[in-house]
Amino acid sequence: MKKLLSGNEAFARGAWEAGAVLAAGYPGTPSTEILEHVAAHYRNDIYCEWSPNEKVAFEVAAGASLTGARCITTMKHVGLNVAADPLMTLSYVGGVGGFVAIVADDPGMHSSQNEQDTRLYARFAKIPILDPGDSQEAKDFVRIGMEISERFQTPVLLRSTTRISHSRTLVEEKERFVPGKRxxxxxxxxxxxxxxxxxxxxxxVEERLEKLQDASSVSPINAITWRDKDFGIVTSGVAYQYVREAFPGVSVLKLGWVYPFPERLIREFAAGVKNLIIVEEGEDFIETYVKSLGIACHGKPLVPTVGELSPDILADPGSGLAEKIGGPIGKNRVTEKPSESSPERPLLPQLPARPPVLCPGCPHRGTFYALGKFDVVVTGDIGCYSLGVSPPLSRLDTILCMGAGISMAHGMDRVGNSRKVVGMVGDSTFFHSGITGLLDIAYNKGGSTIIVVDNRITAMTGHQDNPGSGQTLMEEPTIVVSIEDIGRACGLKNIATIHPRRIKEAVETLRTAIDSPEPWLIVSKAPCPLHERKPLGPPLCIDPQTCRKCNLCLKLGCPAIEKRGDAVTINEYLCAGCEMCSGICPAKAIGERR
Amino acid sequence: MTTSVVFVGVGGQGILLASEIIAQAAVVAGFDVKTNEVHGMAQRGGSVVAQVRYGKKVYSPLIPRRTASVLGALEVVESLRWTDYLAADAFAVVSSQRIVPVTVSGGAATYPELNETVLSRYFSNLVYLDAVEKATELGNAKASNVLLLGAMSTRLHLPREAWEEAIRSSVKPKFVEINLRAFEAGRAAVLENGTVG
Known part of the structure; x- marks a missing residue:
């Protein structure tokens, strides 16, 4: 029987079926669960690890490949920027055992700081990229990628997107290809x-590119399905599904192996249809190539470049695309149209936004609240603590990329910004690419204050282990790296550890650091309560008689503290018992429920 | 014909598990199935939506607007956020929980007055119940998601055995019994009301 697998489960299964013996990556939505599934189901056959960052993960896999072992490396799109250095030269060296880098894009930026179309990296590095359209292909393309990699001595990119990684579709599983010892x-x-x-x-590399182009034109994962020949759509990835949903009647050239472009196949398809349209999520990657062949086609901007696609976006009568395709041949329009007689719904009331927030009991809340006592600039970083930018905490001023929370603080400080600069990164981010920035501050005599909000886990992506958590991806106990020790080794003289839920003490330590002309490293350390999965204490409540209605507790932005009319109450089902609110209440009105 | 289901609520309410059960039940019943959900940042107390589609052959994992036939909502405001995806005669099961977002606590927004009467203006086919209270009576408030699912199942046309098998394969063994009872209680809540013909 076929099994329902998410794209990420399917990639993991695919690595196992393809005979991979090593998998290394760094967590990042929407790619994270690939390695989690490898660890959960296949670790007897596949060594797997969370590396400190994507560059390291990529190089670990590259080393394994040179021994002849099949391997995968996984990351999100921005992670490939970190790994771009080894990528560009592994293209030259080529690898021996199959090397497949699974890179997950996040169009629409559900959980990312930018949109990138990883297909462009394939062209930059002159290597193949495969673009699966469902979980079955996610699984099968790992093995196909391994075969391409070994046959042509090239690393292979396997692109996912949020809707591939986090959709579940039916998959037929196969047995494992057992590789020989090399x-x-x-x-x-x-x-x-x-x-x-x-x-x-x-x-x-150039010779290989020509051979790859020939191979992609005859690859079974690039295929034409002829239907109505008035219109033909070239598409790849999840966009294929939207095309089939929105325009079931048109001819389709589906590219599973997008680059190097299958020139012969594209020419054959273009010659067979009256109007050629390119539907791709992200950049005009295929379209630019088709136009370079001298073939007229439509694509962007009828198909948006920004954000995700969907069946609705393609079929939207206002988009121009649907008008083009749906006009002359109505049968190609969306199959499940709203019934003509459907009455309009009454206008909705204004719905309050529900943005993600720091959880009840989150230690970052204490760090941000304490920082709120100072007139400083805070250069932030990627992680749960990016939520500190939102009101009422509003205590984060910049984000660029992982590690930049430290290095950007140094840059601002060095040009003499009038307000003191405080850099903030998380523990996993610090290990990822914060250490070099800290070394820079120590070496180049900076004066900023660096806070590592250390909750002992990679929290935002769903609690992955890191060098500070004492456990590996394969659940083996290991060293627990001390951030303070790393700071000392970098040459920093002033290092302090604070407990973020003891806000008053935290403020005093911060004051010493912020008032100092020297660089400080402050480790704000408390485990993530969502990971610990137990309350920090009994739920608290506010005594309405003692409460002075000063609303100071609301400044914590805790989801458990609710204001209803004039009264402030604590939701006992949400309260984690962290006592941050009782610690700052001037009227001492907050305590345990009696 | 593809059946599309939307399951919504707030991070931590068990929406992803409930949608997995629907999907598994459809697999057991022999359908092609696709699901979609958003992970990551959305889990930190934000709105969560899960989509399930099943039929002879399903292409898009995303539901086209105005085509979903069943909605399950574990939070009142969230039930209205996805109305655009529902067919005009969609069956909506809404639990009466109100989880106040920080935008409301902070005074930047207000939580609208929503009760069964108001909701029935937006859902022509509404079942409004307190899934948490009913699940608590059965012994575990956390089974409220599966209780809601039981109510939704009256319009999902999947065999009872498929539901049972899906629940057994999706929840931990020690929670199977409570979830099976919650599912039946949700079903009964609809059938006893005579909402379904």
């Missing part, structure tokens, strides 16, 4: 890109 074989001209050999590799 070992690294010395071959410097093959593995050492010093200029004299790199120049030869450079030529081979």
């Amino acid at each position: 070992d690294f074989v010395k071959d410097p001209p093959r593995f050492v890109p010093i200029p004299m050999w790199a120049r030869q590799m450079r030529v081979r």
Whole structure:
């Protein structure tokens, strides 16, 4: 029987079926669950690890590949930026055992700081990219990617998107391909890109590209389905599903292996239809190529470049695309139209927004609240604590990328910003790419204050282990890295540890650091209560007789503290018993329920 | 014909589990199935939506607007956020929980007055119940998601055995019994009211 698998479960299964023996990655939505499923189901056959960052993960997998082992590396789209350095030169070196990098894009930015179309990296690095359209393909394309990788001596990119990774569709599972034992074989001209050999590799990359292009034109995962020949759509990834939903009657060229572009197949398809349309989520990647062949086609901006696609966006009569396709041949329009007689719903009331918030009991809340006592600039970073930008805490001023919370603080400080600069990163972010920034501050005599909000887990992506958590992805106990020790090793003299829920003490330590001309490292340390899965204490309540209605507790932005009319109450089902509110209440009106 | 179901609420209410049960039941019944949900930042107390589609052949994992035939909502305001995806005669099961967002606590927004009468203006086919209270009576408030599912199942046309098998395969063994009882209680709540012909 077929099984219902998410795209990420399917990628994990695919790695196992393809005979992978190593999987390394760094968590990042929407890619995270791939390695979690490898660890949960296949760790007897596949060594897997959370590496400190994507560059390391990519290089770990590259090393494994050079021994002849099949391996995968996983990351989100911005993670590939971090791993771009090894990517670009592994393209030259090529790998020996199948090397597939699974990279998950997040169009629509559900949980990301930007939109990137990873397909463009394939062209940049001159390597193949596969773009699956459901979980079955997610699984199968890992194995196909391994075969392409070994046959052409190239790393292969396997692109996912949020709707592939987090949709579940039916999958037929297969048995595992068992690879033979291999070992690294010395071959410097093959593995050492010093200029004299790199120049030869450079030529081979171009030769390989031509061979890949021939292969993609005959690959079974690139296929034409002829229907109505007035209109033909070229599409890839999840956009294929939306095309089939919105325009069931048109001919389709579905590209599973997008780059190098299957030139012969595209020419054949274009010649067979009157009007050619390119529907792709993200950039005009295929479209630009088709136009470069001298073939007229429609694409952007009829199909939006910004955000996600959906069947509705394609079929929207206002989009121009539906008008183009739906006008002359009505049968191609959406199958399940609203019934003509459906009455309009009355206008909805104004619905309050429900943005994500720091959880009840979250230690970051205490750090932000304490920081609120100072007139400083806070350069923030990627993680749950990015939520500190929202009111009422509003205590975060910039975000760029992982690690930048530290290095940007140094830049602002060095040009003499009038207000003191405080940099903030999380523990996992610190291990990812914060250490080098801290080293920079110590080495180049900076004066900013750096806070590591250390909740001992990679929280935002769903609690993955990291070098500070004492456990590996394979659930083995391991070293617990001390952030304070790293600070000392970097050469910092002033290092303090605070408990973020003891707000008054935290404020005093922060004052010492912020008033100092020297750099400080402050580790604000308390475990994530969502990960600990137990309340910090009994739920609290506000005594209405003692309460002075000063609303100071509301400044914490705790979801358990509710204002109804004039009265402020604590929702006992949400309260984590962290006692931050009782700690700051000037009337001492907050205490345990009696 | 594809059946599309929307299940909504607030992070932590068990929406993803409930949608998994619907999907598994449809698999057991022999349908092609696709689901979609948003993870990540949305889990930190934000709005959560899960979509399930099943039929002979399903393409898009995203539901086209105005085509969903059943809505389940574990929070009142959330029930209205997705009305655009519902067919005009969609069956809506809404639990009466009100979870106040921080935008309301902070004074930037207000929580609208919503009761059964008001909701019935937006849902021509509404079942309004207190799933948490009913699940608590059965012994575990956390089974409120499956109780709601029981009520929704009266319009999902999947065999009873498929539901039972899906619940057994989706929840931990020690919670199977309470969830099966919650499912039956949700079903009964609708059938006893005579809302379903």
